[in-house]
Amino acid sequence: MGFCETCVVRNRAICAALDSTEIQALNAIGRRRKLEPGQSLLWEGEDSLLVANVIDGVLKLSTGTADGREQIVGVVYPSDFIGRPFGQQTAHSVTALTDAVVCVFSRSDFDNFAREHPALEHKLLQRTLSELDRTRRWMLLLGRKSASERIAAFLLDMSERLVEPGCTTPPDAPHQTFDLPFSRQQVADVLGLTIETVSRQFTKLKSDGVIDLPSRRTVTILDREALEDRAG
Amino acid sequence: MGFCETCVVRNRAICAALDSTEIQALNAIGRRRKLEPGQSLLWEGEDSLLVANVIDGVLKLSTGTADGREQIVGVVYPSDFIGRPFGQQTAHSVTALTDAVVCVFSRSDFDNFAREHPALEHKLLQRTLSELDRTRRWMLLLGRKSASERIAAFLLDMSERLVEPGCTTPPDAPHQTFDLPFSRQQVADVLGLTIETVSRQFTKLKSDGVIDLPSRRTVTILDREALEDRAG
DNA sequence: CGATGGTTTGAGATATATCAAACCTCGTGG
DNA sequence: CCACGAGGTTTGATATATCTCAAACCATCG
Numbered sequence: 001m002g003f004c005e006t007c008v009v010r011n012r013a014i015c016a017a018l019d020s021t022e023i024q025a026l027n028a029i030g031r032r033r034k035l036e037p038g039q040s041l042l043w044e045g046e047d048s049l050l051v052a053n054v055i056d057g058v059l060k061l062s063t064g065t066a067d068g069r070e071q072i073v074g075v076v077y078p079s080d081f082i083g084r085p086f087g088q089q090t091a092h093s094v095t096a097l098t099d100a101v102v103c104v105f106s107r108s109d110f111d112n113f114a115r116e117h118p119a120l121e122h123k124l125l126q127r128t129l130s131e132l133d134r135t136r137r138w139m140l141l142l143g144r145k146s147a148s149e150r151i152a153a154f155l156l157d158m159s160e161r162l163v164e165p166g167c168t169t170p171p172d173a174p175h176q177t178f179d180l181p182f183s184r185q186q187v188a189d190v191l192g193l194t195i196e197t198v199s200r201q202f203t204k205l206k207s208d209g210v211i212d213l214p215s216r217r218t219v220t221i222l223d224r225e226a227l228e229d230r231a232g
Numbered sequence: 233m234g235f236c237e238t239c240v241v242r243n244r245a246i247c248a249a250l251d252s253t254e255i256q257a258l259n260a261i262g263r264r265r266k267l268e269p270g271q272s273l274l275w276e277g278e279d280s281l282l283v284a285n286v287i288d289g290v291l292k293l294s295t296g297t298a299d300g301r302e303q304i305v306g307v308v309y310p311s312d313f314i315g316r317p318f319g320q321q322t323a324h325s326v327t328a329l330t331d332a333v334v335c336v337f338s339r340s341d342f343d344n345f346a347r348e349h350p351a352l353e354h355k356l357l358q359r360t361l362s363e364l365d366r367t368r369r370w371m372l373l374l375g376r377k378s379a380s381e382r383i384a385a386f387l388l389d390m391s392e393r394l395v396e397p398g399c400t401t402p403p404d405a406p407h408q409t410f411d412l413p414f415s416r417q418q419v420a421d422v423l424g425l426t427i428e429t430v431s432r433q434f435t436k437l438k439s440d441g442v443i444d445l446p447s448r449r450t451v452t453i454l455d456r457e458a459l460e461d462r463a464g
Numbered sequence: 465c466g467a468t469g470g471t472t473t474g475a476g477a478t479a480t481a482t483c484a485a486a487c488c489t490c491g492t493g494g
Numbered sequence: 495c496c497a498c499g500a501g502g503t504t505t506g507a508t509a510t511a512t513c514t515c516a517a518a519c520c521a522t523c524g
Binding site for chain 1: 350
């Protein structure tokens with residue numbers, strides 16, 4: 001008996017492509033791993049030895065320059081796939097932002113398994129295509145948008161993505177109040193800004209009555225329409 | 233008899249996954265199309281009706297804001313794949329920068345064909361994963377690098393990617409002299425800068441003796457090491 | 465309660481954008 | 495063959511958004 005049968009992301013992760021016989025085979029090569037906030041699973045530039053599915057928690061993908069500047073290039077949530085299958089190098093670090101649980105595979109085991117299960121590869125392809133679209137949309141924000149537009153777009157994105165599936169009464173409606181899994185510095189690293197600029201934009205949105213900030217990491221959207229206008 | 237047998241990208245595009253019987257079937261659903269500079273194949277936000285392989289030329293992928301700001305989110309070369317299979321919407325426009333030839337498929341035809349040919353999907357997956365890595369690396373440039381770092385990184389990237397396979401004496405060595413397929417404005421749209429800043433950085437690199445600019449679109453790298461130092 | 469780490473606020477510096485004009489390059493037509 | 499015009503490019507002067515440096519602030523936790 002493995003974990004897969006009772007896995008909370010069984011039907012949302014790429015595993016949904018597999019029947020119960022196949023999932024047992026996958027179960028045999030995977031293992032669960034817990035991560036604490038700040039703990040990394042993969043490091044930029046290292047050999048690609050692991051891939052994984054996110055079961056619970058939020059993780060960041062990040063790259064940096066030699067002199068210490070950092071850019072967060074992706075954020076992953078439960079059911080998302082992480083790591084670089086079919087490749088030698090990991091292009092970015094993967095680090096937990098919250099307590100997290102992942103389902104880890106050795107890359108070579110996973111590669112072999114995937115090559116024998118086209119339906120699994122197909123799910124992975126769909127996911128990768130969507131992620132590429134999302135990433136390219138983010139490039140517009142980084143290349144062309146002002147600080148206030150970036151913050152507004154970020155908050156809207158968070159309100160949509162932090163929705164826990166199956167929890168809210170109207171299915172998958174965006175939240176009005178949510179806890180950011182990011183520190184101010186991490187928000188800055190997502191948006192290509194400095195921590196001071198992020199802080200100032202937050203307080204501006206608050207004093208303009210667009211959002212409320214009940215605590216450091218909690219955001220309440222008071223006027224979603226105004227936020228959409230500001231997102232550019 | 234179709235085009236595929238004599239196609240110059242037959243062994244580099246995703247078609248390389250197919251044997252001669254399969255490629256005939258693919259040939260039956262594809263057709264060639266020529267594009268002039270400035271001509272678009274796909275438009276942001278429209279239904280995803282076409283996908284294609286690039287046979288010759290260079291094309292840009294771009295998105296923009298409502299008020300006219302533009303960001304180039306990708307550049308594709310011969311053997312690259314374009315369009316959004318397995319999805320309803322095209323997330324970005326695709327426009328020729330040079331004279332170009334593409335091999336076009338209706339998306340639904342391609343989707344059906346691909347689902348029956350796992351080896352083709354596998355090639356597409358590999359390509360998409362590589363493109364995602366590349367795109368995420370570009371986010372570091374857009375989010376965290378200065379104008380001079382962006383220009384240096386851009387020129388190095390161009391010198392590597394504009395290499396015509398099989399043409400240079402040392403196989404796939406980066407070029408010292410090459411013609412940019414971009415106007416100054418387009419370089420600005422790739423790098424998230426203004427045309428004036430791009431121009432000033434070019435002239436600075438020239439007066440510093442790092443590059444030469446024999447004509448508007450021609451670049452000669454005089455000191456590659458200096459360029460690498462400046463790329464951050 | 466006092467240390468600690470993260471956050472906010474302030475004042476000033478600066479890289480890049482903006483606005484505007486001059487300058488090429490190249491094709492066209494007289 | 496030269497003058498002209500048009501598009502793209504470079505250069506210049508100025509504005510400004512964001513960064514930088516620094517201090518004050520605030521929660522949290524021993």
